[in-house]
Amino acid sequence: MEGVNEIRRGTLQEQTFYEQVGGEETFRRLVHRFYQGVAEDPILRPMYPEEDLGPAEERMTLFMIQYWGGPTTYSEQRGHPRLRMRHAPFKVDRAAHDAWLKHMRVAVEELGLSEEHEEQLWRYLTYAAASMVNTAD
Numbered sequence: 001m002e003g004v005n006e007i008r009r010g011t012l013q014e015q016t017f018y019e020q021v022g023g024e025e026t027f028r029r030l031v032h033r034f035y036q037g038v039a040e041d042p043i044l045r046p047m048y049p050e051e052d053l054g055p056a057e058e059r060m061t062l063f064m065i066q067y068w069g070g071p072t073t074y075s076e077q078r079g080h081p082r083l084r085m086r087h088a089p090f091k092v093d094r095a096a097h098d099a100w101l102k103h104m105r106v107a108v109e110e111l112g113l114s115e116e117h118e119e120q121l122w123r124y125l126t127y128a129a130a131s132m133v134n135t136a137d
């Protein structure tokens with residue numbers, strides 16, 4: 001008979017990053033805090049076409065959830081992310097990149113994740129931000 005402390009073969013499921021860091025709530029907190037920064041930012045705020053930042057916040061939240069292994073609601077609503085293409089209408093220069101990452105940094109730190117999770121998240125965000133730059137000046 002199996003011991004009570006044994007894990008039955010095949011029942012140990014690997015958790016996604018999304019689950020490991022606390023699921024939907026964590027990503028909602030991250031992106032909400034980020035958009036509080038955007039709302040006050042003299043470079044970023046004017047770039048957003050809509051007066052209400054709420055819908056943009058929701059799109060970014062659903063994207064992050066999907067990227068990190070949660071539900072795929074983003075693609076159900078928006079299709080393939082194609083982020084570079086979706087950013088093409090906006091002038092993403094060095095200054096916009098730096099401002100974007102500055103607000104993300106604050107938001108990431110406030111999550112209080114483990115060092116490993118924080119590093120993994122931050123590595124992705126810095127890489128993704130660099131790849132979104134589409135204007136040299």
Ligand code: HEM
Nearest residue numbers: 047048056059060063078086090092096097100128129132
């Ligand atoms: C580097 C500086 C960046 C700037 C200045 C910027 C700016 C913007 C702007 C103005 C929009 C349109 C707002 C809207 O109506 O949704 C947008 C959309 C979006 N951005 Fe960025 N962004 C940057 C980087 C990134 C990065 C690194 C990611 C992902 C890791 C990202 C993810 C998204 C997503 C998911 C959307 C919504 C796309 C859609 O479904 O339409 N952005 N961004």
